[in-house]
Amino acid sequence: MIFIPRAVRIFAAVTPCNLRRSFEGLSNEVRAVLQRDPLSGHLFIFVNRRGTQVKILVWTRGGYTIVHKRLERGRFSFPSRLSAATDCIELDVHELSMLLEGLTVSHLAARWSPPLPARAD
Numbered sequence: 391m392i393f394i395p396r397a398v399r400i401f402a403a404v405t406p407c408n409l410r411r412s413f414e415g416l417s418n419e420v421r422a423v424l425q426r427d428p429l430s431g432h433l434f435i436f437v438n439r440r441g442t443q444v445k446i447l448v449w450t451r452g453g454y455t456i457v458h459k460r461l462e463r464g465r466f467s468f469p470s471r472l473s474a475a476t477d478c479i480e481l482d483v484h485e486l487s488m489l490l491e492g493l494t495v496s497h498l499a500a501r502w503s504p505p506l507p508a509r510a511d
Contacts, residue, residue, distance in 0.1 A: 394486075401478050403434070403436050404477055416434070425478070428447065432448070
């Protein structure tokens with residue numbers, strides 16, 4: 391589980407991004423595409439075209455921090471509440487954790503099943 395203060399919001403760019411960009415390039419994406427302030431302290435998530443890599447940009451007291459993750463198998467997927475006109479969605483901490491692990495809601499349903507009731511013989 392990732393600890394993120396309650397005041398920090400998590401924004402994800404829905405359209406793929408060129409992940410060769412670094413601090414300045416990603417902060418410009420936050421301003422231009424997400425229409426947000428990259429110095430706000432919120433987390434900004436970008437995914438590559440193939441959906442196999444993700445970068446998170448956040449401003450901390452000392453400067454920008456980038457977290458970069460690549461999945462060996464599978465793809466990153468966003469929650470199902472996307473619409474065609476959406477450029478940015480806001481995630482909660484649980485959705486971020488699922489995104490970073492490469493899980494979707496359907497994967498969770500397939501992995502977990504309730505215990506069977508005890509049989510009375």
